[in-house]
Amino acid sequence: MAHNQFELLKQRRFLPFFLVQSLGAFNDNVYRQAIIGLLFWLGVTPEQRTLYTNLAPALFILPYFLFSAHAGQIAEKLEKSKLIRITTTMEIAIMTLAAVGFLTQNMAVLLVALFCTGVQSTLFGPVKYSILPSVLKPEELTGGNGLVEMGTSISILCGMIFGGLIFQLAGSHGPVAAATAVIALAVLGNTVSRAIPRAEAGAPDLKINWNPLPESLAIWRLTRKQLAVRNSILGVSWFWFVGTVLTAQLPTYAETNLGGLQPLYIFALALFSIGTGAGSLVCEKLSARTVEIGLVPLGAFGISAFMVDLYFARSGLAPASGLTIPQFVQQAGSWRIMLDLTGIGFFAGMFVVPLFALIQSRTPKDELSRVIAGMNIQNALFIVLAAVLGIVVQRFFGWTIPQVFLALAIANALVAIYIFSIVPEFAMRFLSWVLVRSMYRLKLHGIEKNVPDEGPALIVCNHVSYMDALILSASIPRPVRFVMYYKIFNIPVMRFIFRNAKAIPIAGAKEDPALMEKAFEEIDAALAEGEIVGIFPEGRLTTDGEIAAFKSGVERVLAKRPVPVVPMALRGMWSSMWSHRDNRMGRMRVPRRFRAHVEVAADAPVDGREATAEMLEAKVRALRGDAA
Incomplete structure (x- = not known):
């Protein structure tokens, strides 16, 4: 696993793909700017140049409307590295046609080739982003996407500069230089694409619907699920x-x-x-x-x-x-x-x-x-x-x-x-991100790997401070419905965040039996809807930094709905500002306690049919270790 995004550039599972998509963006922009350069080289009128600058974007974007439905199905059905090789081979053929246009100075041929580059980009687009989850680990997705966007931005810029300079630098040999450049870049991209490792198809048995209208509606519905x-x-x-x-x-x-x-x-x-x-x-x-x-x-x-x-x-x-x-x-x-x-x-x-x-x-x-x-x-x-x-x-x-x-x-x-x-999730994640990243130095272990990407799950974790739910919500990519003691839920300011995050307040059976029963009903309803629910099974904040015995409430939840259970542990929270390590004034010693080093660790999910409070407590203890 790469420890930072730049290490991905040393690995075969990512580097060849990164180079291919960057070369593709570079060549597209070299080609488009070279056409403008040719128009200046030929000395056409400003009106003719304006016609091109209006017509070219339309020709390039039109295939996205015509063929995206087909492209999505093909990218779903075919093995991904094979499809990338097919599209880069198409690029060689298209740029060969473009080269003929440059050499004969035929604008009609160049515009046909431009339309074809739009077709090729339409086919490449779905595989460009769908291959990343296949070759990257969940915790590498953000870094990998960052590299791809960086590579695309810089390639577009460099392609525009290089394409714009071809005719200025080559002079009378401009058409030959442009023709040679676009073909050479296409061949280079195809050569590099052969180093991309195999990435299995998402749906190899998919039956392709070649009618674009109903299929476009079908994929539109998929985007809205x-x-x-x-x-x-x-x-x-x-x-x-x-x-x-x-x-x-x-x-x-x-x-x-x-x-x-x-x-x-x-x-x-x-x-x-x-x-x-x-x-x-x-x-x-x-x-x-x-x-x-x-x-x-x-x-x-x-x-x-x-x-x-x-x-x-x-x-x-x-x-x-x-x-x-x-x-x-x-x-x-x-x-x-x-x-x-x-x-x-x-x-x-x-x-x-x-x-x-x-x-x-x-x-x-x-x-x-x-x-x-x-x-x-x-x-x-x-x-x-x-x-x-x-x-x-x-x-x-x-x-x-x-x-x-x-x-x-x-x-x-x-x-x-x-x-x-x-989508309140966006705003809530922002608030929790700002609060947590400003108050703690957070380090995560196994979150993306062990928290399910979809479907219901129960999160169990040790309970150290009033900030625990906020820290976990800032660490887990999916929204979490936290079950929390009603007095913590009602803390001023924090109540706004907890309520909008759909936290579930709970009380002890002796304090408010009706609220407790309502909480268990909400927990079950959330799990039935495929949500993640977070529970602190100790039932209270630790008073000595140690993990207390897990109560049987977690077993009651699983008896009715045995979903996967993800053990998690907070490390370093006992020495942070909002724990009960010191008296109230001691907890407010900002210079010593602010920006504490805190770690969040997750273990592999446990089958809900086998999980017990004692087993989950042991797993959380092992996860936390001595880092109270």
């Missing part, structure tokens, strides 16, 4: 909407608002791309190697904050024109603009990576490729909508580009609030 997955897909599509609006305006923004030409546009795009790559990479560190959707609200509001600041940094026209990159950097206020562009990209990466990881972790393996295909259809719709709205608000409403950015920032915040309001 789980509320969290459905809204994660909505979040990914919104990411593409925001990215499309922003990057579509950058060429004109660089000229009219920043005072430069194409080099300054590439520089602005580079800042955004580098920021996206950095934000994608930092997700693993911030999430402590779990699928941490608590980062999503932080990413969303970070995007809006930097986009609002970008509006105020330069809301009018540039004070000078014809600036080179060094000249722009020396202008007053330029560093603020550069920071804003980088910050937007950084938080965009932080926003989208956990969403991809959640989709992959929560979707059944035999449906994942089709769900990704359905997401690609929705992404394409949002990209087209973004392009149309960008044109409409500027041409018909007279908005300036900074005004477009401001409106986008407001819309982004409203969409984020909407998503988080209909």
Whole structure:
């Protein structure tokens, strides 16, 4: 297992795939920019170049509507490394056709090849993301997705730069250089793809429905089966909407608002791309190697904050024109603009990576490729909508580009609030992530491996402090319905979090027998719905740091519904601020107790038909060891 995401780059199960997808993104953008370079080289009129720049994105995106339903089924049915080799072989054939277009300077041939690259990308898209859960361990998903998003962002940027320079550097040999480059990159990608290890098909017995309309509806329904997955897909599509609006305006923004030409546009795009790559990479560190959707609200509001600041940094026209990159950097206020562009990209990466990881972790393996295909259809719709709205608000409403950015920032915040309001899990994970990561230095062991990705389960853990439920909820990727003593449930401020997290308050039989019975009914109903329920079987906080005997309530739950039981242990909590180790004043010694080192460990699930309170207590004791 890789201890950090960069170690994945040394391993055959990940590196060849990473290189293939990066080379594919690089070659696509080399090709598209080389076509623009050819148009300049041929000296065509601005009207003809404008026709291409409007027609090319439509030709590339059209296959996503036409063939995504087929692509999802094919990616589900075929062994994944074989499908990747097929798509990279297609790329060689397509780029050979493109080479003919460059050599003959035939724009019709180049546009046909561009449409074919869209077809190839449509087929590759579902396998690109569905292969990751097959080759990565659950705790590596966030880091792996971060690397893929970083590689894609940097490859797109480098491809645009390289493709744009081909005709400038090669001069009269430009068509030959472009033809050679796209074929060589395609061959290289296909060669590397042969090193990708075998990754089994998700549903090898799937019968392919070649009728696109009913199948598109079928995969659309698959994307909506789980509320969290459905809204994660909505979040990914919104990411593409925001990215499309922003990057579509950058060429004109660089000229009219920043005072430069194409080099300054590439520089602005580079800042955004580098920021996206950095934000994608930092997700693993911030999430402590779990699928941490608590980062999503932080990413969303970070995007809006930097986009609002970008509006105020330069809301009018540039004070000078014809600036080179060094000249722009020396202008007053330029560093603020550069920071804003980088910050937007950084938080965009932080926003989208956990969403991809959640989709992959929560979707059944035999449906994942089709769900990704359905997401690609929705992404394409949002990209087209973004392009149309960008044109409409500027041409018909007279908005300036900074005004477009401001409106986008407001819309982004409203969409984020909407998503988080209909899926409280996102907001609750964010609150628990902020509280726990600011108060503790958390280390996790075996969480992703042993907590089931789907279906009901019971979590049992030792009980040390008032913060235990919050720490566990920040450590476990899935939502957990915690059973907690009603007096802890009613603590001011924390009550809001516990209530929205659907915690189940419980009392002793002598204190409130009705509340106790109601709690057991809620526990059973939650397990029947396939949820995870968390119990502290000691029944009270430890007063001496030791684990007390587990009470029989856990056996009562399992007698009625024998679901898998995951033993978990908190280590280091006894010396933290909110335990009962000291008196009340001693617990508040912030300098000594703040940011305590705490570990959460999970063991393999126990069959609920065999589990007893005594057995589970022994397992939790062994997990905790001496690290009270």
